[in-house]
Amino acid sequence: MPPRTKSKVCTHQNLIFTPSPHAHEAGYKQPTLAQREAAANPQGSLLLPSESGRQTPGPKESTFPAPLVLPDDELSRDPKYPAQSTRDWLMGGYRNTVTKKRKTIYVLPPPGCGVGSESVKGWTVPRLGKHGKHVKGEKDQREGWTERATEDVLGYLRAFYWGMEVKMLDVGEGLKFMRDGPKKEESPTLWLSTNKPDDLIGIRTRATPQGAFSHQLNLIDLLEFAIEILPQDAFALLMLVEHDMFEDQEDEFVCGRAYGGSRVAVITTARYNPALDVIQGVERAHAWPASHCQEYIQRCAQPRKKRQKMATVEEEQQGERVSPMRTAVTAHTSLPPLNLSPSSAAVSGLWLGRVCRTVSHELGHCFGIDHCVSYACCMQGSASIIEDARQPPYLCPVDLAKVLRATGADEKIMERYRALDEFCKRFSEVHLFEAFGKWIEGRLVELDASEVDRS
Structure with a gap:
């Protein structure tokens, strides 16, 4: 659980780009710069000066920081998880390849509710209890995910996976949950129709009397459904769901999962609803990029009695340039605080x-x-x-190298960044996109400078 937000507004004056003090206690050790540079190279080794012209400096910590590794983070629980280099990825037999016949990412909008299942729509409404009006003046976000938001997700993916064709999957009159299916199931079941005549797939459900939502849908069934309707020309299919999900009976909830080998992914929008932030303990003021705030990291990583002085990261000045992370944090703090009285656009954008x-x-x-x-x-x-x-929205140098190779955009890194920046500019009231746009602009300046250095 993150620390409670204080009444004062944090300025995030000092930023930390190395792992938190908790990382050492957890047993995490970041790969060295040389190891990270080699991991971003398809050959799996560092380029020699004779191969690349003048040797350029590696990625700066103030552009690509280390993982935070705070208590209860994924890397805190599994600090020895093996790294996947670009060479490992290229050599992996599990890797799907984009081809001329299979080059489209499809997005499937959230299913509606058919005749007899209207009450199922109510399952998407979060239970807020005493937290129903947790932020003064904030619009109630219980009305649900919108069609416009799904279109925006489509636009974001077009920029993020630049070079891929990304489009909405045509499902005729629309995909709808139905109560009545071809057979009686032991557990409560909803039904979804596939692209085959008279073919229905059951989606198990369960009631959650004490949960944030009254009912949940089974993630595994939804993934099986996505596999069944995967178009022949699809590289991948992303299915959006408004309902809360569970994977097995031990789960409290799950936000999504991909069957990478099967090229399908299912994501629920339910738990990301800002109306649930207080209940779930989500920190708005220190969301990325402000998650690298020294004061915040110290409060999360070290109990008050054990706190030690942390080394402050000084900004690396290159002429008049400021690091992309500092520029992103400045953009984040320039907008009205999200934990006071945010605008409707800011909350929807969150x-x-x-x-x-x-x-x-x-x-x-x-x-x-x-x-x-x-x-x-x-x-x-x-x-x-x-x-x-x-966590940040950008890809690190290692994973960006994989995506550029996969999408055929190896020589188009600047175009990809500009496409993402153009998307971010549409959401100037949204903290994440405003900060991401400024980070991108700083990164583009760095890339331009590296081109000059090599000339």
Whole structure:
């Protein structure tokens, strides 16, 4: 559980780009810079000066920080998780390849509710209890995910996986949950129709009397459904769901999963609803990029009695340039605080940004990309909703090398960044996208400078 938000607004004056003090206690050790540079190279080794012209400096910590590794984070629980280099990824037999006949990422909007199952729509409404009005003046977000938001996810993926064709899957009159199926099931079941005549797939459900939602849908059944309707020309299919999900009876909930080898992913928007932030302990003020705030990390990583002085990271000045992370944090703090009285656009954008980060992560698994352990990265594993909010939307140098190779955009890194920046500019009131856009602009300046250095 993150520390309670204080009444004062944190300025995030000092930033930390190395693992937290807790990382050493947990047994995590970040790969060395040389190891990380080699991991980003398809040959699996460092390029010699004679091979690359003048040797360029490696990625800066103030652009690509290390994982935070705070208590209860994924890497804190499994600090020895093996790294996947670009060479490992290229050599892996599990990797799906984009081909001329299989080059489209499809997005399937959340299913509606058919005749006789109207009450199922109510399952998407969160139970807020005494936290129903936790932020003064904030619009109630219980109304649900919108069609416009699904279109925005589509636009984000077009930029993130630049070079791929990304489009909505045509399901005719729309996909709907139905109560009545071809056979009686032992457990409560909803039904979804496939693209085969008279073919229905059962989706198990369960009631959760003490949960944040009254009912949940079974994730495994939804993934099986996605496999069944996967178009022949699809590289991958992303299915969005508004309902809360569970994977097995021991789960409290699950936000999504990819069957990478089968090229399908299912994501729920339910738990990312800002209306649940207080109940779930999600820290808004220190969401990325402010998750690298020294004061916040110290409070999370060290009990008050054991706190030690942490080394402050000084900004690396290159002429008049400021690091992309500092620029991103400045953009984050320039907008009205999210824990006071945020605008409706800011709150809706907060929800959208969380979903966008997760869908880009899960689709990464469809490209055969494993969890990242070397950097703070979009492909990091996550152990909780709380950790989700702290992770960045960008890809680290290692995983970006994989995506560029997979999508055929090896020589188009600048175009990809510009496409993402263009998307972010549409959401100037949204903290995540405003910060991400400024990070991208700083990264583009660095890439331009490296080109000059090599000339």
